[in-house]
Each structure stands twice: as structure tokens, then as C-alpha cells.
């Protein structure tokens with residue numbers, strides 16, 4: 001990784017990383033760092049360790065840093081899909097997303113299809129936070145949207161629900177984009193379905209009309225162009241099983257805590 005996050009994040013990730021690397025070393029020995037199944041399993045173990053350590057260090061409810069308006073970056077780059085070319089999306093974009101709906105279904109008591117206007121008229125929250133992409137850039141933006149926990153309360157999750165899978169309207173080379181998070185991140189105070197950036201409706205490049213902000217996770221977890229949120233018992237049963245597009249396509253960690 002060549003990202004250069006500020007010192008607080010570096011410290012946290014370096015600490016978490018060195019502790020879990022130490023654990024990995026104990027398990028495999030230093031010369032066993034090969035791309036075999038054993039090492040992959042060790043990586044998975046280390047990832048689980050990262051999650052436990054990070055949640056332990058930060059607490060489940062710890063907030064990502066919020067910035068002041070003068071810190072806002074001149075622009076938040078559009079990354080990954082910048083303009084979905086999928087026919088349905090293009091049709092929706094042509095009418096200003098007037099027919100866009102967000103479905104929340106799966107393991108919920110009241111599967112619901114929310115109209116975009118409904119989402120935008122729900123109580124909103126705003127936060128100025130930094131987006132960190134694994135490709136090595138960050139940008140600070142002011143995000144406005146609806147708290148995800150409030151949406152989940154409206155549809156009432158069943159007890160069997162453990163994860164949320166976000167289905168997106170765009171496809172990349174390997175297939176449709178998707179992501180998943182657990183309920184700790186889903187119910188975190190700063191987690192929202194955002195519909196505005198820097199006091200304007202979300203531009204297409206940044207995920208119009210709806211995108212996820214999950215502030216304690218790396219950029220690829222922040223699903224753009226969301227049209228469906230599915231509550232599931234196990235994200236490993238969806239798509240390629242990795243829990244996200246990049247997790248499946250490139251082996252990125254499912255838990256990408258920062």
C-alpha cells in the first residue's frame with residue numbers, strides 16, 4: 001500500500017498490522033509466506049485478528065475523525081466506475097433519477113422499496129470525513145444522507161440477519177459491483193446512505209443518486225450507485241463469496257478497517 005494517511009491512522013494500522021503479523025509469524029514461520037492455501041488461511045486469520053484488535057482498540061462505536069469546512073478538498077476524485085454504462089442506469093440518469101428506488105429486503109420483517117424522494121426527505125445527517133482509497137489517495141468531503149440504522153429500523157431486521165449486501169447498478173470487468181458489511185458497521189453512528197456531497201446532489205462520478213459512507217473502512221467498501229440492500233445471514237453465499245467486488249476479483253480484505 002502506498003497510501004499516506006495521517007499519523008493517527010498510520011499508527012493504528014501499523015499497530016494492528018504488526019500485532020497480527022507477529023501472530024502470523026508464530027503460526028507459519030517466516031519462510032512460509034507463499035501463495036499457498038496455508039498462507040491464505042493465515043491471512044484470513046490475521047484479518048479476523050485485525051477486526052478484533054481494531055474493534056478492541058477503537059471500540060465498536062468509536063467515530064472516524066470529522067474535519068472542519070476549511071479542510072474540504074477541492075474535489076473528491078471519482079474512482080472505479082465514474083459513469084455507469086448499464087442501460088437501466090443510463091435511463092434513470094437521463095430523467096434525473098426521478099424513478100430511482102432503493103429496495104431493502106432479505107432477512108427483514110418489512111421489505112420496502114423507498115423512492116429517492118422519500119430517502120431525501122428523511123431526517124438527514126452531515127459529516128466532513130476523509131475517504132482513503134487503497135490506490136494511494138485520500139480526499140475530504142462533506143457528506144449528507146440518511147443514517148443507515150434508521151433505515152434498518154424502518155424495515156426491521158430479523159434476528160437471523162448478520163450482514164448487509166449492497167447491490168450496485170454498475171458493472172466492472174468481472175461483473176456487477178457489490179459490497180457487504182456487518183451490523184456493527186451498519187449501525188455505526190456515521191454510517192449513512194449519502195445523497196449529497198459538499199451541499200450538492202451527488203454527482204454521477206461519486207455514486208449518484210445513493211452511495212454508502214462507512215467511515216471506518218477503506219474506500220472500496222463505500223458502495224456507489226446502490227439500488228438494493230439485502231440483509232443476509234452469511235455474505236459468503238452471495239456473488240463470488242468474498243463479500244465484495246474487489247474481495248472476489250483481487251483478494252482484497254473483507255474487513256478493511258482504518
Ligand SMILES: Nc1nc2c(c(=O)[nH]1)N[C@H]1C(S)=C(S)[C@@H](COP(=O)(O)O)O[C@H]1N2
Nearest residue numbers: 077078079080081133168177206219222224
Ligand atoms: N458501485 C461502485 N462502488 C464503488 C466503486 C465502483 O467502482 N463501483 N469503487 C470503489 C472505490 S475503489 C472507491 S475508492 C470509492 C470511490 O468513491 P468516489 O468515486 O466517490 O471517490 O468507491 C468505491 N465504491
Ligand SMILES: [Mo]
Nearest residue numbers: 133134219220
Ligand atoms: Mo478505492
